[in-house]
Amino acid sequence: MNSFFLRNPSTLWFLMGLGLFTIGVTILSEAGIGFLSTSFIKILGKTLCLCLIAVAMDVVWGYCGILSLGHFAFFGIGGYAVGMWLMYARTEGIVLDSLAAQTIPPTPQEISDAIGNQIFGVVGSSEFPLVWAFADSLFLQLLMVVLVPGLLALVFGWLAFRSRVTGVYLSILTQAMTLALSLYLFQNDSGLRGNNGLSGLQNIPGFETTPQATISLAFFYASALALALGYVLFAWVVSGKMGSVIKAIRDNESRVRFLGYHVESYKLLVFTLTAIIAGIAGALYYPQAGIINPAEIAPIASIYLAVWVAIGGRGRLYGAVIGAAFVSLLSSWFTGGGAPAINLGFYTVNWTDWWLVLLGLSFVAVTLFFPKGIGGLFDYLVRKP
Amino acid sequence: MTTKKSLSASIIAGLLASTGMATAQDCAAPIKVGVLHSLSGSMAISETTLKDVMLMLIEKQNEAGGLLGCQIEAVVVDPASDWPLFAEKARELLTVSDVDVIFGNWTSVSRKSVLPVIEELNGLLFYPVQYEGEESSRNVFYTGAAPNQQAIPAVNYFLEELGVEKFALLGTDYVYPRTTNNILEAYLMDHGIAAEDIFVNYTPFGQSDWATIVADVVALGEDGKQVGVISTINGDANIGFYKELAAAGVSADDIPVVAFSVGEEELSGLDTSNLAGHLAAWNYFQSADTPANAEFIAAWKEFAGPDRVTNDPMEAHYIGFNMWVNAVKAAGTTDVDAVRAAMYGQEFPNLTGGTAVMLPNHHLAKPVLIGEIQADGQFDIISQTTEVAGDAWTDFLPESAVLKSDWQTLGCGMYNVETETCVQLTSNY
């Protein structure tokens, strides 16, 4: 292990940075001196989850050369899987409380009906759809956070890589996949509350009395830990012999195949592994966001993911982290009205309106002129002295 | 058990918040009103108008001397039509900006997103848009129409005045049309319409290919019954729908269409000369002929520009804001629980005539208007009821019929009248 970190000093630097950041945030938070509000802790925790999926995206795109425009689908699935348990368990608590007041003890059917009515009443139903079969078990739902994205990626990847669908075709296909999934979830008949999605996820069953300040800090730690572990895992994957093969596939797939490597297996492994990590990131993200709905996994979300990685710098894991953190925080600063409007005399540039134009164009500029992204700046720093 | 604990926690939180607010009374700081409407993204077109109307109302109130001797300050944030962002911004408003009340949201999913936050922090939200009901939160006042204040009267109009015997319920696939149509189906069956005489169809947001659906609706007439369309189609999908109706030569005399989401703004996207006679149901139309409305429209045009139109949710904010101001005056404080108690029974004149009353279930009693589309894109009001009391839980679905919301005396938004117990104190989000 020692030698792994020695060979990858950037990983060590990253872990130290992340550790310092976590400690710093703890001190500044309401648990410490109270400089950072709970809502800002939630933003930071969510950003860490976005960094995690960006790292996964970097591995699949920056290292393996598969431009997946569908990884947010896996992120969303992770969120839905954990969200189902959160909703079910919270509602079950409410329903049991209310039914306990009756003179006659409720039948299992009555309990299930009442929970169903609470969850699906707002979308005009009370039946439990099949996908909710395991919603009462935290363990099984957590298993689904890993299994469903993994299996979906495995099947999709197996079909696609087997037919040698590569390059832009694969990108369009992955985009079609996330579009199909979001359209499916938009339907009320999908059994996941359609456009409304799952809400109230910030209320963790069993911790009703715990203030959100504590819960958000706990999720912040969990996100930081997940990011650290995910980073180390991917740093390990892309270093060493397997990493070389993966990078070789990116640079010249046919040549690697001629050398006798089973290219499809490597690609499938990377695709599936990153999908699973994306699912875990989603499972940590949505309890902090409080609500998940199909708009979250619309194709545009996955495109933004690619934008973050490209701006941060492909082919280096810390680049993805920088890109995700920088662009998403900057985005919320600009769209949140944080940026002052610029008065040009004849026209006032209002950043809520113009931010996306700027983002789109800067993205073009990065692709054309700075293919290494922000991460490329570190090369200067390292080489100059 | 667990909910009771969380309730006591939230009460404590509320008390803490109220002691914090008491210092605002000596006017060291102005009274803060949060405005939580999307200024960018897909909902911006609808919600920006509501932000503007709030700014206008606050300006007028400040000109009239403010509130409790303090100036009112608007805190405007942009949740960017992004539902998780609504929750984030609501938390920011309540904890960072310390606002006393929030006026905001449009669409149910955005409301469901902020509900847990508002209830956790004991905030106060005024929601101005027509919605599907089946919800009651201690911390939300619903100034838009519940289904019984829009959908049910419109269906009654179809049954009574137009003699419609067969219904096509067309909607966009999301919660408002789904729930509204469920309620309407139950209501129609209670009124002797057979299940096979109700055709339901859901289309995605922004649907543009309407030929087949319009043909299906026309074909409904093949058993000789009068067909009517109840449309909960949302946003710009309406444009393709009305264009296809016009192309197929479906006149309002043959198959009337009543819409719940089409207002003056939506009609500006198409040529209405072929659509004259089709209907919309709201609590307010710009064409309402009263002195109060004329004054409001004049003030609005002066504030926002001569081309701007007024619409139903704007009236809801107008009533909601004025009621809140009166309630704060009556309570002598902006403390949420005190203001809430003072809200019940508040009366304020509607722009369409009559008086709106705030009921203990946090809904208004308002008149229901039905308007016919005219060639100039405005509505001709042809029917106006007396005030209808908003009903949080519909009487036409068996699960909801037993529920009642009464925060004033029962202190519960989801009270089961059969078992006489309170199902829950938080709302169902």
Place this chain on the structure above:
Amino acid sequence: MRRVFLFLALWLGFAPALQAQDLQSILQIHATEVADPGRRTVNAVLDDLAVSGLSGVADFLESWQDKAVWQRADGQFFVAAEAGNDLHLTDIVSGAQSTASKANFTQIKPNGGVRRVIGTALVQFQLTDPDLARRTTAVASIARSPNADQLAPLLASIAPEPDADLRARKVQLANFLSASFAATPNDRIAAIDNMAQDTSVEARAVLNQILTVRPGVAAMLPDNENVAGVLTPGQDMTPDAAYSLLVAAGLAPPRTPPGVIRAALEAHIDGGRVADVPVAQLNTNAMRERAYAGLAAAGRVPPLVTPSDRDAAMAAFAFFEIYAEADPAITDAAKRALASVETRVAAGQTVDLALDALSLASIYFLAAIGLAITFGVMGVINMAHGEFIMMGAYTGYVVQLFIPDYTLSIIVALPLAFAVTFGAGVTMERLVIRHLYHRPLETLLATFGISIALQQLAKNIFGTQARPLTSPAWLDGAWVFSDVIQISYIRIAIFVLALIFLALILFVLKRTRLGLEVRAVTQNPGMAASMGINPERINMLTFGLGSGIAGIAGVAIGLYAKVTSEMGADYIVQSFMTVVVGGVGNVWGTLAGASLIGFLQKGIEWLNPSNTLAAQTYMILFIILFIQFRPKGIVALKGRAAAD
């Protein structure tokens, strides 16, 4: 009924005694009904007006229907026309003209239902009116609310009718009325037989009305009724539905729902037990039923209807349907006619569905055809293609702002949209794509950036609200083959436009110098350059051409649907899939792809008509699978051209 009889009486010259009164005083008697008419209350007014036989009645009714009657504060009614803040008043009795301020008057607005009733009352006056428009209105009124009394006047009006179309319509309507209301069964059967070819909704409505059934239940099948058929519970209806029929007929006791059982148990808790079952054990349905049975045995609650009770009750009775029409000969004729009509309707619906699918395919084709050139032929991924469609549509909108004549504005908008997007395409090719020809994934991302920027730019300029793009009047309406088969002219226009572009592109690529050079540059730029072709120029022109066509597609799509900043995004994924499914590098492939997607989507919609979203989802899933198994698309290129 009475009213119509009186109208007839009037016609024959029997003027009743009421004639002495004037119109205003009759209206004053019914002032509330006139000022605020309801569909069910308005008849009282209409009856009295009819009885009066006054000459101004018809004119008054027409004004009333057109919302041109106003009431003065003192209750007097006037026919009035608005002029600013004033009203031009016409006294309804004397016809005297005057002008007054609006302030004292309220407009009377009869609703749609009332207007229809007034329309029916007006039929008698309008059916033989010299004005063709009035006669047409009258016929339309009869069609909307047919009743028996209209048959005779309608028949009488056929012979003198000068307008051929209207006469044909009158004959058709008279036939419908005869089928339902003619005096003798033979006349009715003859009329019904006449309708066996008529696929119109109205004809089917008449036949279905004759065949209206109501369910019945009795110990034996009745022999004095026209029985439509016997129903077997479990096959034709659910056992529960059958049992509720029995309950409704008072032939069986109602079943006890679970809620009632629970309430009964709650009401009879006795020392922590209900009929010897401890309350704590009542948490299963079985235990609750046992406790309830115990209560029933003690006679404290009515007994439970068990499933075997239900089945026994159902076995004892016959369930059947009875025609409302008593004469079996007529219902048989109607059944025959309807069967024949429905075969035709089914065939018609298939054709209509095929037309819709064809139309959808042509829209997809039009949206994708620009891509077929930039992506298919050149291999450039342009994710901003959708935004070019949007730019075309907005160009059309802007042109309409300046040129109010819709026909002229479309004629101007089409080439202008081409020019604008051609320019945009060329600019983009020069500035961005040229640098990325060997990095297709980067092209994809860069053009996405442009797409995001353009979309937001459009929002900043035009707002997020949909903008109107109105088609010229000659594209309004639909080509109606029958009530079943019809397609709007705008869709036909799009179909024709798609065909024109198909031909044009094939011509340009296969028959012109430019096409030859394009193909040469695409296959081997180095070799083409050495033959004297300037590849950069060709790439620029080809890309411009593809983008320009997207602009024209935008105008067409805007005409049929809507113009918003997001309209391009709605089509982009589908367009790419159209090209990929069809087979890259081949315009015919794009056509095949668009047809497959269009027909497939309509097919899935037909299978599940209540959920259009599901159709889109399953279509995309199908395409994903299709590409997995046939990655080169439907029309796969062979040989060297197929190499990437």
